[in-house]
Amino acid sequence: MTAGEAIQARPARRPLLKTIRESKVAQGLALMAPANLYLMVFMVLPLILITGLSFLSRGTYGEVEFTFNLSNYARLLDPLYGKILLYSLGVGLGTTVFCIILGYPVAYYIARAPARQRSLLLFLVLLPFWTNFVIRMYAWIMILRAGGFLDAFLQWLHITDAPLRLLYTPTAVMIGMVYEFLPFMVLPLYTSLEKIENAVLEAAADLGAPPTRAFLRVTLPLSVPGMIAGTILVFIPAMGMFVIPDLMGGAKTILIGNVIRNQFLTARDWPFGAAASMILMLITLAFTFYYTRKAGFSEELLV
């Protein structure tokens, strides 16, 4: 029900403003109305449009033909796209796992730091990410390219004597992805870890648990909500990413995001691109539902 309907349900003679002033429900609806309207038009409607589009087909000149069919989805069953999809899933999961490996100890360290230092340490994790995304990737290009900083450093240490040629490989893509999404893992993990009360850990120690056991049986389980929130925040954007593969993977790394972008901008087969988007969206939604049902939509997601 919209604000308008709520008001119409009342006697028609009452002036609108007066109704809003007197009814709590009308007030709530009126305050919510701009956001609801805006998001309906510019977020929900577009998603409905591409859902419809995914069942149409492409005409000879890249125009959309209005005949209902499932051919786009049938085309996605092609092993070529199956492989790309699996590869994207792999990259998404790999990014998530590496972000946990790098991020968990850091979040743990910050959570155990003296209270005064915590916000500074957290701020330091976030600071570089207030610069621009493309700029951050450019920095990695400078480091990873043949004859770049990493090569120079390794050769100076006499670890290698030839360029590694890391740029434009899947490894480079992973390095860029992990760098880009790390703060989205650290932040929710920190929120979870910071909430664990000292008394709980002391109780574990009093009951004779050695630190490792206390960590595995107490701290780790209590930080699961943060890990799930972080996983959602990292996996979804990583899965759909196409810019990092473009910049750092050369033409060699193609993810589902690249397929969607190409269908819309170069191949101009919008219905097929829409179908690929639907599959991507279904995967990320299924993933989100599975994990939030397990842990509830936690406030860690909202940092």
Place this chain on the structure above:
Amino acid sequence: MSEKKPALWLRIYTFIVYLYIYIPILILIVFSFNTQKLNISWHGFTLHWYDVLFNDAQVRMATGNTLIVAAVSTVVATIIGTLAALAMTRYRFPGYDASEALMYIPIVIPEVVMGISLLVLFVMLNMTLGLVTITIAHIAFNIPFVALVVRARLNGYDNAIDEAAMDLGADEMTTFRRVTLPTIMPGILSGAMLALTLSLDDYVITYFTAGPGSTTLPLRVFSMVRFMVTPEVNALSTLWVVIVFVILLIGQIAQSRRI
């Protein structure tokens, strides 16, 4: 959690991760002052690349576009998002859960999907792609984030101070303006700050909703770094880092004074 001194390996590990975060940024900054173009090694100090940057007409235009989009989308999204946050924390109304679900869309839908679906909408509406469509798109993804941040602030709000104001004879509007609004202002400001950074940072959605002549800075930088390395981008990045740092610092100082 406790304030016991962490294990040595944990301290070293954390330090290394911080290095991983900061080394790329430091390299960017240092080599914006390097005389040599193929900046692998240090050759000498120069401000030449800043000069090149300031005389780059395309960068200047892209900067203007970026600032316009960021300013307009931040202001609009902050207003709409704050109203929504107020509605969701202080009122119960039909469609509450659906409204809340709407707010999670930009978190659970990949950016590329949001970008192409907006592109489809704009094309169907026959809208010319340009600054207007970019701004509309930025407002859309910013509203939920502003609402989330302001809501977090409102959740800790003590309604007793509103009641006190009304007991003293203030009407609802006066109470809101003189009591509620100033109290939640830090939350609104941090929501606006988040919207601003998201807007400045966005590449993907801008990429799909931009048209000729509406290139923003991230798009411009992308085309500059796609195939080559140029210290002009280092100079731009350095300025960007410095400006962002100053803005954040001002924000921090403003907030700590208020509280």
